[in-house]
Amino acid sequence: MCGFVELETMGLNQCVSVALLVVVIECVFGASSRSSAYRYQNVVQDSQEVDARGRWLALQATNGVRSLRQQSTPLSSNLLTSNIQFKQDMTNPTNQLFWKFPVISEEPAQPHINFELVQPESANSVAALCLENGVQVEVKLDFFGTGQLLEPTLFSLGGCAAVDMDAEAGVLIFQSALQDCGSQQFVTEDELVYLFAIEYTAAPFQGTSVIRASSATVDIECHYPRKHNVSSDLLQPAWVPFASSAVAEEVLVFSLTLMTADWMYERPSSVFFLGDVLNFCASVKPFNHVPLRIFVDHCVATANQDMSSGSLYSFIENHGCFTDAKYTGSSSTFLPRVENDQLQFQLESFRFENEGSGDIFITCFLKASIADSQIDGLHKACSFKPNGWISSDGSDVACGCCDSSCEVADVPSASPGGPFFFF
CATH class of the missing domain: 2.60.40.3210 (Zona pellucida, ZP-N domain)
Incomplete structure (x- = not known):
């Protein structure tokens, strides 16, 4: 026996109930025929189940009004059977709970597009x-x-x-x-x-x-x-003798060119009609020389290339006096100078009387002086206007001798190598 209870003043029903509860405890702790592992399992894991089942047996005994002596089957056997059945009921519930992880709807797939990254363009700033x-x-x-x-x-x-x-x-x-x-x-x-x-x-x-x-x-x-002279100074090695330098300085290239109406290009044709204006540009390239200013000393027009025969007309004379406007009332003139190494002038077209071919040959003598030198009677470019002679260089005083005779200077005669030009 696991315990003993004395009943003095309790009623019959209460006595039976308490006695059955004691039996339950005895069966759990005092079943010597069971292994220690089984007892440990009943005591530790199923203590609540045993307690609940014991109360249930006590209630059955009270309702049946039976005593412990009247039971034909040991309570320990009935309790073991009922306890096992109870455990089966707990481990196999009739209502099962099902749960699944919620399914998240997928985002729609990005459609394929043709994308090109536009590179920034140069700002040209x-x-x-x-x-x-x-x-x-x-x-x-x-x-x-x-x-x-x-x-x-x-x-x-x-x-x-x-x-x-x-x-x-x-x-x-x-x-x-x-x-x-x-x-x-x-x-x-x-x-x-x-x-x-x-x-x-x-x-x-x-x-x-x-x-x-x-x-x-x-x-x-x-x-x-590196090999270009960007200043007015001479670029000559120190070891070059003076004679070689002097020869190099004398290399000057003169030109007289027929120009288009806009003065941009050389005129590809030398054919003119009466009333047209001939645009001439006289220039000089000094190369290793100091800067120069060019002048048209005198010009003549002839019917033949040979200046000694046929008709002859002098329209620039007296060292740079443009006399055509004075003699014929034409619009022939020197244009205001823009560059020292260039001089532009215009000649109104004409023809010689009794010359059937219509050809005119123009011969001009060009000369140049130091660009810093003053304009004088031998170096000038003067045009005749209704109010008098006007210089293309702004020195009208130098043109005062055009109506008389300017100072005579030694002028080189025409030679194959001289600055004469024929058209």
Whole structure:
């Protein structure tokens, strides 16, 4: 026996109930025929089940009004059977619970499209002009071609700020000597090269950390030929004798060319009609000489290439006096001089009387003087106007002798190698 209970004042029903409860406990803890592993399982794992089943047996015994002595079957056997059945009922419930992980609907697949990343095009926002001794650069404030004007102070030419700004056009202007503003120089076999850089340094908007442009650098190169004389000084080696230098200085190339109406090109044809105007351009190339100013000393028109025979008409004479307008009232004239080594003049077309061929041969004598020399009676280009003689060089005083006789000077005679021209 696991325990003993004395009943003194309790009723019969209560006594039976307590006795059955004691039996249940005895069966759980005192069943010696069972293995220790089975007892351990009943005590630890199924303690609640045993307790519940014991109460159920007590209730059955009370309803049947039976005593422990009247039971023909040991309670321990009935309890074991009932306990096993109870465990089976608990492990096999009639209502089962089913649960599945929720299925998430899939996103529709991205359709295949033809996509091409468009690369930004060049903004063409920088222009440079290489001068003889410097460079001039213009930069658009719309530097990246996006329509956004950038801050002018963020631009520099090798560290030099802009010297001017065209606000209406949105253009910055930079100027620098060839050796300034961080320029770099190197020499090739044929050229001198000067490198400059326009730099833009991106900065955030005032009061923010927002930047909407990247820093950028645009390189600029100025190329100059190594074997070209860009100044008025002579380029002669020190070891060359003076005689050779003097001969080189005397090499001058004169030309007299018929030009088109716009003075852009040489006229491909020498055929004219009466009333047309002949455009002439006289020029000289000094090469290694100091700068020169060219003059048309005198010109004659003949019916034959031989100046000693046939009709002859002198229309420029007296060392540069254009007399055709004075003699015939034509529009023939010298044009205002633009370059010292060029002189343009116009001759109104005509023909000789009793000359059936209509051919005219024009012969002119050209000469040149130092460009810095003054205009005088022997070196001038004068045109006749209703109000008097006018110089193409602006020195009208030198034309005062055209109505008389200018000072006579030794003029070289015509020779095959002289500056005479025939048309």
